Each structure stands twice: as structure tokens, then as C-alpha cells.
Amino acid sequence: MTPVVGDFTSAFPAVDASGDRAAIARGNTVEIYELPGGRLLRTIRHSAPINAVAFGPAGHDLVSGATDGSLLVTRDDRVPTALPGIHRRSRRRGDPAGWSRGSSGRA
DSSP: OOOOSSSSOOOOOEEOTTSSEEEEEETTEEEEEETTTOOEEEEEEOSSOEEEEEEOSSTTOEEEEETTSOEEEEOTTSOOEEEOOOOGGGOOTTOTTSOOOOTTSOO
16 A cells, blocks of 8 residues: 555555456556566556555456545556546545445455
8 A cells, every 4th residue: 555645545456357457556546567577557547646446347447536536447458437526525434435345345
């Protein structure tokens, strides 16, 4: 986890279902690495510190959320798609990105 200023913690790293990609939050960016080997594949930028990352159940789809309520869905090598933001006051404690994960830990 990357230390960030504020009353939240940075996102834990995520590994996709096939085990060949890892997503690591670093401040306002998510870095996607190839596994094994650790080659940086891409960087996804948010406008605020990232506090949630999760891969979809199949493929390399990634959802990332930031402290300003922004959510990005990134599908493989495509441009990230922004989802409607969630107002900061509407979030529940313990769910900092404003969305809950299923029992598998995936979005």
C-alpha cells in the first residue's frame, strides 16, 4: 500500500483471475504489471488518490475508485471509461469507493 494523506487507506493490490496481471495503486495512479516478470503494461490516472482496485471475474477488466468518488472501468488496452461519480457524503463507512465487493473480493 502507498501512504496517502487523508482519512482513508490506499487500495490493496489486485491480481486478475488468470494470475497474469497485477494492479497496484500509487497515489493518483493505478499501475498494471505483467506477471510473472513485473513489466509495467500501462498506467491509469485518476484526479484524486485511489482507494479501491478490483479485476473483473474474467479477462483483464479493472475497476478503480478514488477518494473524490470517481470510478473508472478499464477494459484491456482500451481507454478507461468514467462511471458517474458518487457524492462523498453518500458513502458508507468501510466502503470508501462507494461500492461493495462480492464475497470473492471482485467488483
